[in-house]
Amino acid sequence: FILKKVVKQCQRGFLLRDLADICKIINVCAERVSDHPEYARILCDLLQICSLPFLKEKSSDEMSYAAVVTDCVSQMGFLMRIPLPEVRRQICSTVIAFYSRDKHKHRSDGERRDPAVCVSCPEHQVSIRASARSQCITAPSEPAVCFLTEVNCNLMLRAQGAQKICFHMSEGDPSGELLFRSSEILWNLLENGSRQEVTSQLSSSDCIASLKDVFLHLLLKGFRHHERQLRNDLLVLLSLIAEKPGAPLIESGFLKHLTPFLTFPELKSHNPLVRNLKLSFSQEDFEMKKLLLNMIVVLSRDLAVLQLFREGRVMLALMLLVKPSSSAERSRRHRHRWSSRQQEELQLQALSTLSALAPLMLDEYMSCQANTCLLLLLDCCLQDDSFSGRSHGFHGSGGGRRAQLRYCVRVLRSVASVEHEPLLQDLCDQGAIGQLLGESPSDEDAVALEIQTDCLFLLSVLCEGDVHRKELFGTDGVEVLIQYLSLDAALVSSGLGHNKLLLSTVDCLSVCVIVWCVCLCGAQRSPRHMLTPLVSVLLELCESPQAITRLLRWSGERDASAPQLLLHIWRREEEQTGVSRDPHGMITDVKRPIVSRHQDESSSSSSSSHDVSAAVRDVSENLRANIYCIFCKLGFERLSGLSAEDHVTLSIIHRYLDFKVSVCLCEVVQELWSEAAAVVPSDEAALKSVLQVSEAMAESVRSLQQSILGERQQQELQKEQRLYSEIRFTHKQREIAADAWKSYVARTSNYTPANTTQHQTPRRMSQRHSLYRENIAN
Numbered sequence: 001f002i003l004k005k006v007v008k009q010c011q012r013g014f015l016l017r018d019l020a021d022i023c024k025i026i027n028v029c030a031e032r033v034s035d036h037p038e039y040a041r042i043l044c045d046l047l048q049i050c051s052l053p054f055l056k057e058k059s060s061d062e063m064s065y066a067a068v069v070t071d072c073v074s075q076m077g078f079l080m081r082i083p084l085p086e087v088r089r090q091i092c093s094t095v096i097a098f099y100s101r102d103k104h105k106h107r108s109d110g111e112r113r114d115p116a117v118c119v120s121c122p123e124h125q126v127s128i129r130a131s132a133r134s135q136c137i138t139a140p141s142e143p144a145v146c147f148l149t150e151v152n153c154n155l156m157l158r159a160q161g162a163q164k165i166c167f168h169m170s171e172g173d174p175s176g177e178l179l180f181r182s183s184e185i186l187w188n189l190l191e192n193g194s195r196q197e198v199t200s201q202l203s204s205s206d207c208i209a210s211l212k213d214v215f216l217h218l219l220l221k222g223f224r225h226h227e228r229q230l231r232n233d234l235l236v237l238l239s240l241i242a243e244k245p246g247a248p249l250i251e252s253g254f255l256k257h258l259t260p261f262l263t264f265p266e267l268k269s270h271n272p273l274v275r276n277l278k279l280s281f282s283q284e285d286f287e288m289k290k291l292l293l294n295m296i297v298v299l300s301r302d303l304a305v306l307q308l309f310r311e312g313r314v315m316l317a318l319m320l321l322v323k324p325s326s327s328a329e330r331s332r333r334h335r336h337r338w339s340s341r342q343q344e345e346l347q348l349q350a351l352s353t354l355s356a357l358a359p360l361m362l363d364e365y366m367s368c369q370a371n372t373c374l375l376l377l378l379d380c381c382l383q384d385d386s387f388s389g390r391s392h393g394f395h396g397s398g399g400g401r402r403a404q405l406r407y408c409v410r411v412l413r414s415v416a417s418v419e420h421e422p423l424l425q426d427l428c429d430q431g432a433i434g435q436l437l438g439e440s441p442s443d444e445d446a447v448a449l450e451i452q453t454d455c456l457f458l459l460s461v462l463c464e465g466d467v468h469r470k471e472l473f474g475t476d477g478v479e480v481l482i483q484y485l486s487l488d489a490a491l492v493s494s495g496l497g498h499n500k501l502l503l504s505t506v507d508c509l510s511v512c513v514i515v516w517c518v519c520l521c522g523a524q525r526s527p528r529h530m531l532t533p534l535v536s537v538l539l540e541l542c543e544s545p546q547a548i549t550r551l552l553r554w555s556g557e558r559d560a561s562a563p564q565l566l567l568h569i570w571r572r573e574e575e576q577t578g579v580s581r582d583p584h585g586m587i588t589d590v591k592r593p594i595v596s597r598h599q600d601e602s603s604s605s606s607s608s609s610h611d612v613s614a615a616v617r618d619v620s621e622n623l624r625a626n627i628y629c630i631f632c633k634l635g636f637e638r639l640s641g642l643s644a645e646d647h648v649t650l651s652i653i654h655r656y657l658d659f660k661v662s663v664c665l666c667e668v669v670q671e672l673w674s675e676a677a678a679v680v681p682s683d684e685a686a687l688k689s690v691l692q693v694s695e696a697m698a699e700s701v702r703s704l705q706q707s708i709l710g711e712r713q714q715q716e717l718q719k720e721q722r723l724y725s726e727i728r729f730t731h732k733q734r735e736i737a738a739d740a741w742k743s744y745v746a747r748t749s750n751y752t753p754a755n756t757t758q759h760q761t762p763r764r765m766s767q768r769h770s771l772y773r774e775n776i777a778n
Contacts, residue, residue, distance in 0.1 A: 051097035153193030228284035263317035351407035644712035662694030
């Protein structure tokens with residue numbers, strides 16, 4: 001009766017000063033409830049009042065009774081020992097009320113609850129975890145159990161909550177609510193807490209063993225919809241754990257049990273785990289198959305796992321998924337199989353998995369005749385009649401047929417990048433070069449450009465260092481490359497991937513064909529940022545004497561020769577980099593004959609002696625060094641077809657290396673001066689001597705340029721004089737012809753001023769006209 005009276009008087013909540021006595025009453029009731037069940041109702045009522053805000057009489061009660069509140073809430077966790085469901089449920093409801101977002105309405109002014117007292121105590125978290133775990137068992141319909149804020153998640157992780165929850169997931173629970181609620185809590189911890197901390201706590205051998213047991217139980221015996229969903233959720237958790245380096249997946253035996261499921265149902269196995277396993281091919285089973293394929297990619301990062309993949313024939317199972325099948329073959333299959341949409345999406349994901357796994361398992365890749373299968377799939381993708389997909393799922397972006405083509409070429413690129421010669425030879429023997437040349441998507445989007453770029457990379461790898469394969473590349477390949485080099489320069493900066501396509505084209509040019517002609521044609525049309533790789537390829541070709549001869553015979557647009565083109569590129573490069581030149585291209589600053597404006601800015605901004613020198617960096621950032629090396633191969637004399645402007649530029653190129661050495665020495669002197677370093681007198685004299693020689697060399701080059709321009713002026717003047725002489729001679733001849741005609745007319749005509757025409761007979765007139773025509777002919 002007294003306890004009921006206490007409950008009735010405290011309906012608005014307990015005062016903070018009475019909380020210690022209330023805790024004693026609750027403990028006494030908990031001790032007597034096993035012998036006297038009537039105390040259970042009193043105990044539930046007291047716990048329900050505890051869910052209300054604690055009341056204070058003074059503003060200082062919050063600080064004074066903080067420890068009492070902490071002890072009281074902690075005692076609630078120990079009340080979970082009472083084997084009565086209604087008491088446990090009420091404890092969980094009380095604890096949940098502490099973190100409920102619903103604002104409590106205050107019954108009186110000045111009376112409120114301080115939530116910080118309950119939230120910030122680590123001891124309080126013990127009771128929360130115990131209460132939440134009990135609520136998972138006894139009150140599955142309560143949705144607020146799994147709702148955890150970021151603060152709560154971090155506090156639970158600090159108390160190793162994820163690991164402790166995982167330990168109890170494999171415990172027997174006929175209702176299945178413990179497993180379901182535990183999974184929900186783990187997912188909330190992943191979403192609201194630190195993902196790295198959660199995976200770190202779950203990466204222990206005990207946690208992985210517990211998750212393994214639960215996953216196998218659900219996979220083999222779970223048949224309800226929510227059990228399959230929970231199975232997939234656990235598989236995602238295991239995938240996240242597998243991403244963490246050093247996770248003991250092999251040591252715990254998880255991978256040994258998982259491997260048979262990776263190849264099911266593509267391969268038949270006598271393993272007891274999969275012997276009686278049957279899939280319903282539902283959406284949940286389809287999601288599980290995709291998660292298993294993703295698990296292969298994650299696990300392949302650990303080389304120790306590859307041996308288990310070899311024993312489990314994972315490569316063969318992937319090839320069976322990838323293998324193209326006709327509609328007749330699909331109709332002959334068992335009716336309980338993946339649908340066409342699911343099969344296509346699994347095929348794309350299997351191709352994506354192969355691109356990561358095949359380079360690590362080349363022997364198994366070759367033994368499965370994977371090249372044949374992929375080339376057959378490539379051929380099917382290029383046909384428009386019987387093999388058209390519908391672009392399903394994440395991997396189907398860009399269209400079904402193009403998505404298959406994209407991932408097929410990506411797998412071939414990944415295995416070819418290893419440069420395994422037997423594999424490359426097998427590809428060539430099966431006609432891969434011809435198939436790749438025939439692949440030219442008509443669209444110009446990012447997917448099509450990626451496919452073309454990968455094809456060019458494949459051709460470069462296949463044809464490198466083999467003359468016979470270059471012959472197979474042939475004129476068809478050259479036409480394709482010329483087409484790619486003729487792209488509009490504005491597309492390079494479009495962001496779709498045309499820049500990668502051009503770089504792959506240049507790389508393919510340098511490997512697949514003798515490309516001096518194509519490179520020179522491309523240099524005439526390409527933008528500035530593409531000239532560097534093209535000129536680099538020309539420099540490599542100049543190592544062959546035959547290439548130099550052909551280079552000198554080349555003639556491009558407007559009958560421009562190769563030296564003229566290179567000199568034009570040099571002048572354009574100097575103009576864009578801001579090198580000081582006069583309108584005729586002559587040296588204006590003999591102390592800095594080849595220094596650009598960008599180099600001056602870099603030298604002024606460089607403040608550390610550890611920075612790369614601006615003169616050295618300039619060599620790698622512009623084309624002049626490569627052009628100088630090409631002219632060293634071609635020679636600086638007896639280059640036909642050069643104008644005076646070309647000879648002026650050529651004189652600078654001839655002394656480029658000497659000028660570059662002087663620029664480097666100037667930077668050395670400047671750096672020593674900036675660091676206030678004393679120079680040995682002999683070194684100082686040597687530096688001055690070298691700089692003087694450099695200035696004298698620049699003066700001699702400028703004199704040579706002036707003489708070249710003077711000779712051109714003399715030649716132009718002589719040409720002009722010859723032209724005027726020809727004009728005068730022409731006028732003189734015309735005057736002589738006019739005088740001769742007048743003399744002839746005076747000698748041969750009987751001209752009188754009056755009536756001349758009247759006395760002329762027609763016969764006499766015809767004779768005169770015939771004589772006139774004869775004189776004109778002579």
